[in-house]
Amino acid sequence: MRINRALRLGVGAIALTLAAATATACGGGDSKSALDHAKDGKLTIGIKFDQPGLGLRNKDGSYSGFDVEVAKYVAGKLGVKPEGITWKESPSPQRETLIENGQVDMIVASYSINDNRKQKVDFAGPYYVAGQSFLVRADNTDISGPESLKGKKVCSVKGSTPAQNIEKNFKDTQLQANDTYSVCLEGLRAGSWDAVTTDDIILAGYASQSTGAFKVVGKPFTTENYGIGLKKGDKEFRDKVNDAIEAMFADGSWKKAFDSTVGGSGYQAPEPPKVNRY
Template sequence: MKMSRSIRLGIGAIAVALAATACGGDESRSVTSSAENGNLVVGIKFDQPGLGLRNPDGTFSGFDVEVAKYVAGQLGVSEENIEFKESPSAQRETLIQNGEVDYIVATYSITDARKEKVDFAGPYFIAGQSLLVRADEAEITGPESLNGGKRLCSVTGSTPAQNVKDTYAQDVQLQEFDTYSACVEALRNGAVDAVTTDDIILAGYAAQSPGDFKVVGEPFTEELYGIGLAQGDEASRTAINDAIEDMIDSGAWAEAFEATVGASGYPLPDPPTVDRY
């Protein structure tokens, strides 16, 4: 028996729809739904000492890691049921949009441009942009001193290097790498003159290599670190905001900071107000 053309087209349309659903099922990922199922995939940095670091034994440490675990715990998911996924700066929005992670805690500054693609809970921390130089550097004391063709390194997909070029030093030579650890190695071997990103990140690298580097100048921006999640997931966003507030109010926020970043000498700041942006 022959099928009519309309029936064949209808079956074809259903097949396409089913295929699309199968391929893109994770794109509507909900943090609260994942938590109800008992597991979470959380994006962090793997190469930022004091914030998000994958240790040689495969464990993870840092302030962002502690925030991520606290939030998961408030959502009912224990640490052993968290899968940490590396989230380089340039890939964070894509990881969220593709449903590869439930949320990201990775020194993720809240910006208007990013809010066009993802939603944010928080902020859970306020940082400021600064500069890392070699310990014997005398000429570079802040962003204004980067003129004269100084070589400045930052990470692809981040905003700090462009901030310097737009506001302070138009003739600075920008070099971008995939990770800040690569920038730090370039600074160590003399390939660049300075590394720029948020002061708390730079303090971690300075602490990791005592006597090799120093953070110079006062912070010259304000960066609100948020937890990135899928757009439109208001229930999850509210739950994460509640978790951040509980972490701050309970004292766990300050304890986590001192246990991770405190060793770098970075002073304990005042906690942020959630939903400040």
């Protein structure tokens, strides 16, 4: 009986140890702050893996895009070299959870700053001001902006803000809502619809990968402030990230990063925004 009890106690101890190790591996057992991680020369940064020009995981396992370049610059200013960065995929619906659970130190993933999100996380930035625009085939001359949408077929993603905007404000337009932008692009290439709509910088990224098949048209007609998502309440870390963003604007690295990524579509870099130190 004593042997069985000892075995049970031993198994229980092993199980607890494994559970603790699992929690640590998932980020839940790490009590260090993002600034502590940076001081150790390591950061876990959330990005998109499927947005060409912004955040893309390439076939060789490397990562590229404007968001990636912004993240690397900011990390560098915090003392973290590129090899010290762990990239983590951050789908839109999971971003707040990843930050709150400590699974990432920051998120740089076309992450619009809004009041609802600020209840759960903090933001540094903005580092870019995006706006809804249109992607059309390169030979299209019919669409130049929202004023020329009447009777046109326009594709966006189900439930997205751009899709809702078209549905609400452009009732003479035929909205085609799909699950992903890749489906929208396939249909645009095939001529199934006339345009794809979402934020201008996302469209510019797709255009830069299209080898001249698509172009972005029209001035942005909405406003989306892209910020770097951070753990709520960590003012010291947010201030340092804001310092890094401002330095990137000032030394020309921001424009260089834009031109080398989404700028490949021919889309011109706007003036950098003013950082909001709320």
